Amino acid sequence: MEYGRRSWRGFKALGIAGAALVLLTACGAQNNSGGSNFNWATAASANDGGGTAALVSAAKKEGKLNIIAVPPDWANYGAIISGFTAKYGIAISSANPNGSSQDEVNAVQQLGKTSRAPDVLDIGKAVTLANTSLYTPYKVQTWNDIPDSQKEATGLYVQDYGGYMSIGYDSNKVPTITSVQDLLGSAFSGKVALNGDPTKANAALNGVMMASIATGGSPDDISKGVDFFHQLKVKGNFVKVQATTATVKQGQTPVVFDWDYLSAAHGTDVPSWKVFTPNNAILGDYYNQAINKNAPHPAAARLWEEYLYSDEGQNLWLKGLARPVRMAAMKKAGTLDSAAAAKLAPVTGTPIFLTDSQATKAKDYLASHWTQAIG
Amino acid sequence: MTAVLEKSFVDTAGRPTGGGRRLPSQWLAVIPFFAYLGIFLLLPTLIVVGGAFFDRNGLGFSNLLIMNKPFVISAYLNSVILAAITAIAGAVLGAVLAYAVVSGNPNGVFRRLVTSACGVLAQFGGVTLAFAFIATIGSAGFVYLWLKQHGLDVYAHGLWLYDLRGLELVYTYFQIPLMVLVFLPALDGIRPQWREATESLGGNTWQYWRYVAGPLLAPAFFGATLLLFANAFSAYATAAALVNQGSVIASLLIANTMTSEVGLHDPGIASALALVMVVMVATVMVLYTVLQRRTARWLR
Numbered sequence: 001m002e003y004g005r006r007s008w009r010g011f012k013a014l015g016i017a018g019a020a021l022v023l024l025t026a027c028g029a030q031n032n033s034g035g036s037n038f039n040w041a042t043a044a045s046a047n048d049g050g051g052t053a054a055l056v057s058a059a060k061k062e063g064k065l066n067i068i069a070v071p072p073d074w075a076n077y078g079a080i081i082s083g084f085t086a087k088y089g090i091a092i093s094s095a096n097p098n099g100s101s102q103d104e105v106n107a108v109q110q111l112g113k114t115s116r117a118p119d120v121l122d123i124g125k126a127v128t129l130a131n132t133s134l135y136t137p138y139k140v141q142t143w144n145d146i147p148d149s150q151k152e153a154t155g156l157y158v159q160d161y162g163g164y165m166s167i168g169y170d171s172n173k174v175p176t177i178t179s180v181q182d183l184l185g186s187a188f189s190g191k192v193a194l195n196g197d198p199t200k201a202n203a204a205l206n207g208v209m210m211a212s213i214a215t216g217g218s219p220d221d222i223s224k225g226v227d228f229f230h231q232l233k234v235k236g237n238f239v240k241v242q243a244t245t246a247t248v249k250q251g252q253t254p255v256v257f258d259w260d261y262l263s264a265a266h267g268t269d270v271p272s273w274k275v276f277t278p279n280n281a282i283l284g285d286y287y288n289q290a291i292n293k294n295a296p297h298p299a300a301a302r303l304w305e306e307y308l309y310s311d312e313g314q315n316l317w318l319k320g321l322a323r324p325v326r327m328a329a330m331k332k333a334g335t336l337d338s339a340a341a342a343k344l345a346p347v348t349g350t351p352i353f354l355t356d357s358q359a360t361k362a363k364d365y366l367a368s369h370w371t372q373a374i375g
Numbered sequence: 376m377t378a379v380l381e382k383s384f385v386d387t388a389g390r391p392t393g394g395g396r397r398l399p400s401q402w403l404a405v406i407p408f409f410a411y412l413g414i415f416l417l418l419p420t421l422i423v424v425g426g427a428f429f430d431r432n433g434l435g436f437s438n439l440l441i442m443n444k445p446f447v448i449s450a451y452l453n454s455v456i457l458a459a460i461t462a463i464a465g466a467v468l469g470a471v472l473a474y475a476v477v478s479g480n481p482n483g484v485f486r487r488l489v490t491s492a493c494g495v496l497a498q499f500g501g502v503t504l505a506f507a508f509i510a511t512i513g514s515a516g517f518v519y520l521w522l523k524q525h526g527l528d529v530y531a532h533g534l535w536l537y538d539l540r541g542l543e544l545v546y547t548y549f550q551i552p553l554m555v556l557v558f559l560p561a562l563d564g565i566r567p568q569w570r571e572a573t574e575s576l577g578g579n580t581w582q583y584w585r586y587v588a589g590p591l592l593a594p595a596f597f598g599a600t601l602l603l604f605a606n607a608f609s610a611y612a613t614a615a616a617l618v619n620q621g622s623v624i625a626s627l628l629i630a631n632t633m634t635s636e637v638g639l640h641d642p643g644i645a646s647a648l649a650l651v652m653v654v655m656v657a658t659v660m661v662l663y664t665v666l667q668r669r670t671a672r673w674l675r
Contacts, residue, residue, distance in 0.1 A: 101636035126638040190514055190534050197620050200635045239514065240537040240620035250515045363637045368446050371621035375539075 041298035044155065045139045046306065049299075052141065055306065056088065058299035065092045065300040068107055068118040069099035073245045075161055075261050076320025083316060084307050090300055098244070100201055101127035108134050113294045119301035121290045124202035126359055128157050128288040136293035138302055140309040145329035150286065160308060161261075161322040162286030164277050164347060165210035168263030170254040172272040180214040180228070180278055183255065189236050193243040193253035195262065199366045201242075206283055207257030208370075209354065209362055214281035219354055222362040223369070230373040238374060245269065259285075260345055261322035277345055284351040286325065311335045318344075423653060426646030438647035447628065451651070453539060454625040458608035461546040466600040468547075469554020476555070477562040490559070493552035500549050505616035508545050512536060539623055542614055546607050553606060554599055561595035561670060598666035605659045609652065625652055 038049045038058070046055045059065075065084075072078030072094075081092050095116075096103055101123035108131075111117035121135070139155040150159040167177055175187050183192050198204040212218070212225025232238040241247055243256040249269040256263060260275050267273045289308060295301040307313045314324035315337040321344060330336040354362070430437045441447055476489050511518040514534055522529060535541055565588055573583040611626040622628035625648065632645040 100634055102634045102640050103636075106634070124636050127636045127640075130638070130640075190530060194620070197622070197631065199622065199637065199639055200631050202636050205637045236533040238620075239534055240618060241514075242619035252513060252515045360638060363635075363639055366637075367639055368444060371446055371623055372449070374621050375623060 039298075040302060041136070041293075041295065043298070043302060044137050045143075046141060046302065052306065055299055055303055059090060059297070059303040060088060062297040062300045063090060065090055065297055065304055066095065066116065066119045067092055067304075068095040068121070069097065069101065069104045070094055070122060071097040071245075073262075073265050074320075075322040076265075076316050079319070080308070080313060080316045083312065084304060087307070088303065090303070100196075105131050105134065108292050108294070113296070115296045117294060117296055118292055119295040119297050120304050121288075121292065122160065123157075123288055123290065125285065125288065125354075125356075126202065126363070128290065129356065132156060134293060135290040136295075138291050138305060140306050142309045142326060142329075145326040146309075147325070147328070150325050157288045157290040158309075159286040159325045160289045161317045161324050162284055163259045163261040163322050164345075164351065165206045165281075165283040165285075166258065166260040166263050166275050166277045166345070168248075168256045168258060168260075168266055168273060168275045170248075170251070170270050170272055171274045173251070173254040176274075177255075177276045180211055180281070183237060184231055184235055186235075188255060190239055191253070192232055192237050192255045193239045193241055193247070193257070195244075195256065195258040196242050197370070199363065199370050202285070203259055203262070204257070205359075205362060205366065206259075206285055206354075208366070210257065210278070210281045210283045213283060213352065214278045219352055219358045220361060222365050226366065226369050226373045233374045240374065248273075259322075261320055264321040275345060277347060279349050282347055282349050282351045284353050315340065420653065423646045423649045426643055427650040430643050438643045439650075441644050441647055442651060446622075447648070450622055450628045451625045453623050454608055457539060457542055457546065457624060458604045458606075460543055461550050461607045462600050462603035464543075464547050465550025465554050465603050466558075466596065469551045469599075470558055470596060472551065473555045473558045473562055476559065477565075489555065493555040496552040497549055497556055500610065501612035502616040504545060504548065505613050508536065508541070508548075508617070537618055537620070541617055542624070545613055545617060546610065550603050550607065554603060557599045557602060558595065561592055561599075565591065594666045594669040598663050598670060601659050601663040601666065605656050605663070608659070609656055 038054070040049055040055070040058055043049045043055075046052045049055055049058065067081075070077045070081070072081065081094065084090065085092055095107065095118065099107075101121075104118060104121050104123055105127055107118050108121070123131075135156050137152075137154040137156045140158075143151075143155065146158060152158065167180070167183070169177055174191060175182070175185075177183070182188075194204040194207045195201060196204040198208045208225040208229060209217075209219065209222050210225070211228045212222045215224045215228050217224030229238060239253055241252055243253040243258065245266065247253040248256065248266045256266075260277060263273075263275045289305060291298075291301045291305065308317075309326065311330060314326050314330060315335075317324040318327070318337055318340045321340075323344070324330075327336065327341075331341070427438055428434055428436065472489065476486050479485050508516075510516055512529065513519065513536060514530065519529060530536075536544075569587055570583055573587055578586070609626065611630065614624060614627055615630060618624075618627060622631045629645050629648045629652070632639060632641055632648060634640065
């Protein structure tokens with residue numbers, strides 16, 4: 001990813017130090033390997049505690065995993081959750097499924113070392129970078145498949161899956177969409193929605209940014225997107241409802257700016273649902289995985305990460321039309337679910353990923369202009 | 376209660392009575408209440424006040440500078456306007472309904488029906504209330520669709536339900552019954568003898584309302600209006616469930632500052648924003664208490 005350039009070099013230096021540390025702890029752990037008293041909270045890889053088999057048995061002993069802000073209809077998480085439970089017999093307690101990344105971090109801070117604290121986090125970029133002191137580094141077995149630019153060098157946080165910003169729509173209710181400007185037409189009266197408030201939710205911020213890039217703005221300038229939504233509002237086309245599976249199913253939000261993998265999932269409820277990604281504004285983003293350093297179930301948390309980054313976990317995300325982080329490596333190795341991959345919308349053009357400073361500039365502009373633009 | 380009774384029994388039994396010794400057992404009964412107040416009112420207030428004056432560099436006033444931003448000012452302005460409109464609408468309509476109730480049979484079915492309905496509806500707020508409106512007159516609600524089929528499109532000029540206009544409608548829904556509940560006792564306090572006295576002195580209906588009932592009820596009416604104002608000004612859950620776009624009012628702005636995942640999360644600023652709300656509500660409630668006292672002078 002682009003935003004890495006300067007900061008990743010720093011991370012690489014850190015990474016060498018980190019790798020040395022990992023080596024040291026790995027050596028130290030050898031005495032314990034296989035021992036049932038090993039403290040998994042300190043493990044920076046499965047090998048630290050005696051390998052995957054030891055991790056599985058320790059996780060089974062814990063018997064439980066706390067996850068948070070993971071909706072079952074989000075990137076196929078429902079199948080991933082039941083797949084994990086079926087494979088290892090570990091019950092998953094899923095809190096606040098529709099929460100934001102910040103809600104996840106708030107829960108980690110407020111629940112501290114209690115048994116209800118989230119074990120693992122699935123968080124957006126801004127929140128990930130702002131709270132690095134809450135995580136503990138961990139490298140999954142498939143670590144080497146993950147491109148360097150998509151992981152923190154010690155494994156403190158690692159990108160997991162991503163996609164491109166798109167416009168999903170019910171083709172029975174509105175005409176075919178071929179450009180962002182189409183939405184200003186009278187056929188879209190009271191129909192266009194975002195997935196949340198862009199001053200709050202990452203997906204919504206990227207929706208406005210995509211509209212900006214498609215209408216003459218740039219990743220450094222989100223103002224054109226805000227102007228676009230202002231026009232939508234003036235024409236009466238903008239619906240101020242957060243689009244969810246429920247609102248799409250009911251028909252409250254027949255046109256939605258959202259990640260392509262989330263939008264595609266609406267096809268199960270609304271068979272005439274189509275997803276459009278404008279060629280002139282291919283805006284991508286990945287989420288990150290991190291383990292809570294105070295995880296109440298440290299082994300289960302690590303096993304969950306192993307599962308997510310295994311071929312099985314990655315292919316499940318792919319089936320949810322999200323692009324898993326190991327996609328390129330799995331394609332090369334022939335382990336990628338090619339039928340699922342074929343269902344991804346083909347993307348022509350160069351994807352844009354927001355840098356840190358671009359994202360910061362965008363949210364500052366939104367904070368002072370969004371409410372007014374749509375009010 | 377039993378503790379107090381026992382004590383007085385013991386006292387009459389001729390034991391030396393010490394005023395100081397009676398205090399502890401009486402205080403015992405209110406300890407749960409004060410513990411409750413402390414944990415759910417005092418502590419959060421202290422956290423808010425403390426948080427407001429602590430920024431990333433330590434003690435300071437920098438968090439409060441957020442109040443200079445135009446979007447923050449407009450959110451507070453919207454909150455005040457929303458609270459004022461729904462308080463006045465609720466107060467006027469509620470007072471009329473309360474008067475209708477009082478002029479009927481005090482033990483009649485109508486009065487019992489209205490007061491118990493008001494008791495329920497005044498507490499009918501938050502997500503359930505918002506959902507009730509979304510399901511009926513939302514853009515896919517059955518009442519809206521039915522009206523549209525019969526030629527009346529209430530959203531011809533835009534979907535106002537998920538906006539300030541929508542909040543005005545929904546808030547009024549719980550303001551009216553609350554007004555009935557708080558204004559009924561004042562109306563009940565008006566004695567028929569006063570009207571009779573006015574008439575025997577040659578006064579007409581207008582003069583009765585202008586010189587007798589009006590001045591007596593005015594403090595109660597304005598006090599109740601202030602209570603409704605505070606009620607709407609501080610409401611959050613209904614607005615959060617209904618308005619998903621833009622932090623149009625102060626309580627939504629505070630929530631966004633607590634939960635934003637795009638980098639606007641700042642607990643210090645949220646505390647500063649909350650402190651301003653606390654000060655405003657406290658001012659309104661002090662005024663309410665003053666008016667309440669004037670009401671109590673006459674209506675017992």
